[in-house]
Amino acid sequence: MINYNQIYVAVRIKAYLNNQDKEESCISSFTDKQIVISKSNMYEQQYEFNQIFDSQCDQEQIYLCVAYPIVKDALNGISSNLVIYGSQGSGKTYSLFGTIGSLFTLKQGLISIESGIAIRMIHQLHQQKQISELKIFIIDNEQIINHLMTNGQSKWIELAKQLCEVIQNLNDSIIHVVIEIKTLQNSKIKIIQIGSISKGYSGQMVTHNKSIFTLHRCIQCLIDQQKQKKIIQMQRIYIPFRESKLTNLLSNSFLGQAQLKIILCLAPTKIDDALGTLQFGQQFQQIKILRQQSKHQTQFSVQQQFQTQSQLQLNEFNSMTTQSQTLEMIPIQFHLQKIQELTDKYESIIHYLQQKIIKYKNR
Numbered sequence: 001m002i003n004y005n006q007i008y009v010a011v012r013i014k015a016y017l018n019n020q021d022k023e024e025s026c027i028s029s030f031t032d033k034q035i036v037i038s039k040s041n042m043y044e045q046q047y048e049f050n051q052i053f054d055s056q057c058d059q060e061q062i063y064l065c066v067a068y069p070i071v072k073d074a075l076n077g078i079s080s081n082l083v084i085y086g087s088q089g090s091g092k093t094y095s096l097f098g099t100i101g102s103l104f105t106l107k108q109g110l111i112s113i114e115s116g117i118a119i120r121m122i123h124q125l126h127q128q129k130q131i132s133e134l135k136i137f138i139i140d141n142e143q144i145i146n147h148l149m150t151n152g153q154s155k156w157i158e159l160a161k162q163l164c165e166v167i168q169n170l171n172d173s174i175i176h177v178v179i180e181i182k183t184l185q186n187s188k189i190k191i192i193q194i195g196s197i198s199k200g201y202s203g204q205m206v207t208h209n210k211s212i213f214t215l216h217r218c219i220q221c222l223i224d225q226q227k228q229k230k231i232i233q234m235q236r237i238y239i240p241f242r243e244s245k246l247t248n249l250l251s252n253s254f255l256g257q258a259q260l261k262i263i264l265c266l267a268p269t270k271i272d273d274a275l276g277t278l279q280f281g282q283q284f285q286q287i288k289i290l291r292q293q294s295k296h297q298t299q300f301s302v303q304q305q306f307q308t309q310s311q312l313q314l315n316e317f318n319s320m321t322t323q324s325q326t327l328e329m330i331p332i333q334f335h336l337q338k339i340q341e342l343t344d345k346y347e348s349i350i351h352y353l354q355q356k357i358i359k360y361k362n363r
Contacts, residue, residue, distance in 0.1 A: 006288070007253075008050050008261040009281045010066055011035060013268060014091040015055035026271035030054070037278065039271050047278045049264075049285070059098065059114060066261060067117040071124050074187040079258035081190045081250055082117075085280060086265030087273035088196035095265055096177070096193050097167050107164050109157035118179050118191050119163065126156055130183045134159075136166050139176040139245045142211065152181075176211070176246055188258070190249060211244035216280075218247050218254060222287045256289045 013030070016022045028038040030052050038044045053062060070080040084092045095116060097103070102114035111123055125131050131152025138145050147166045150159065170177055179191040194212065221239050241247035241254050253260040264281045266274050 007284045008066070008259075009264065009284055010051040010053060010262070011047075011049050011264045011266055011278070011281070012053045012057070012062060012091065012095060013055050013266050016268070025268040026274055027266075027268045035278070037271065037274055045275065045278075047282055049281060059095075059116060059120070062095065062263070063117045063120045066263060067121050068124070070189060070259070070261065071121055073259065074125070074181075074183050074189050075128070075130060075185055077185045077187050079188045079252060081192065081253050081258055081260050083250070083260070083262045084191070084193045084265065085262060086196070086277050087267060087270060089270075090265035090267040090273070090277070092193050092265045093170075095263060096191070103164050103167060106160045109160045121189065121191070122159075122163070122179075122181065123156070125181060125183065126152060126159060130185070131181060132184050133180075133182040135178075135180040136163075137178050137180075138170065139178065139211070142245055144245060178249060188252075190258075192246070192249060194246070211246040214240060214244040214247050215250070216283075217243075218250075219283045219287065222254070222289070223283065226286070226288060254289065260284075 013027065016025070026037050026039060027035060028044065029036045032052055033050070034046060034048050035052050036044055036046045051065060053065075067082065070082060073080055084096055086092045093116075096118045098106075098112070098116035098119060099114040102112045102116070102119075105112040106115065106119060111120060115123075122131070122134065134148070134150050134152045135146065136148040138147065147169065148162055150162065152159070175195050177193040177195075179189075181189040181191075183189070194215075218239050218241050239254055241251040247254075250260070252258040262281055262284055264277050266277055268274065
């Protein structure tokens with residue numbers, strides 16, 4: 001059976017600031033999985049996603065539904081990428097980091113109701129002492145600029161203060177913000193806030209937009225490949241993810257080595273931006289990527305196989321021992337012979353699986 005990584009796409013609707021915003025909303029209706037966009041009652045377009053979060057959903061609900069499963073998977077050796085996408089003013093930074101008030105609370109080492117999902121993920125992994133490395137950096141004009149790099153071994157209050165200082169310096173809306181967490185299970189979590197598409201002709205804006213357009217090209221290449229009904233194997237087809245830093249960061253998802261989840265932040269008063277955001281997310285839902293097991297997962301499955309085989313052999317041995325106690329007419333030599341056969345078979349299985357584990361470790 002062929003296993004594919006399914007790309008999870010959720011929509012988060014920004015809260016209305018006032019009644020006028022509500023009247024100008026381009027959202028005519030929505031359910032927990034469908035959303036309908038309309039313009040002056042003349043145009044309607046329906047979109048379907050894995051989950052629609054309305055403006056009443058708080059940070060904790062988003063975290064539990066989208067981000068917490070990523071944390072659980074990371075503890076089992078499964079890598080994931082979480083992408084936050086939306087237009088300027090759609091609530092990306094709020095979803096990721098929270099409010100200014102929550103940052104003030106974070107300086108005290110506390111998680112508040114308004115704390116963003118990235119802060120909650122880091123806190124959860126730190127509490128379980130699973131962070132081996134934490135990096136925060138930005139991609140500005142195709143240059144990577146590091147803002148924080150730590151091994152995650154410091155106390156939470158110290159790490160929280162560092163996070164606050166870094167977050168307060170991330171003001172530019174057109175930069176890509178990346179948080180990379182490496183766990184003790186050799187899994188990685190990348191949380192990427194994609195900067196807003198900018199209008200203008202400066203070098204920085206052109207380069208920034210190019211990285212987003214390269215991402216669109218990667219998506220389109222995958223979709224075109226599937227339309228030809230070919231199995232997606234990245235070694236055989238060209239996907240231009242190396243042409244920008246942003247797509248290179250997501251390459252492990254394109255290669256099937258990591259899960260991919262996307263949160264689309266939607267500002268309901270901006271219909272053109274809303275349509276662009278939803279169409280971007282809809283493209284991702286058309287993609288199926290062949291799943292590949294990591295070395296950690298493969299080693300884990302081999303160990304499981306070893307334990308299963310060992311248990312089966314032990315059950316067989318116990319069964320034979322029980323039978324030998326009840327069947328007194330059978331000579332003792334018969335029982336000894338069976339025991340020896342099972343012992344030899346058991347030792348050969350142990351040796352085979354040990355060699356297999358060593359082989360995967362040396363890859």
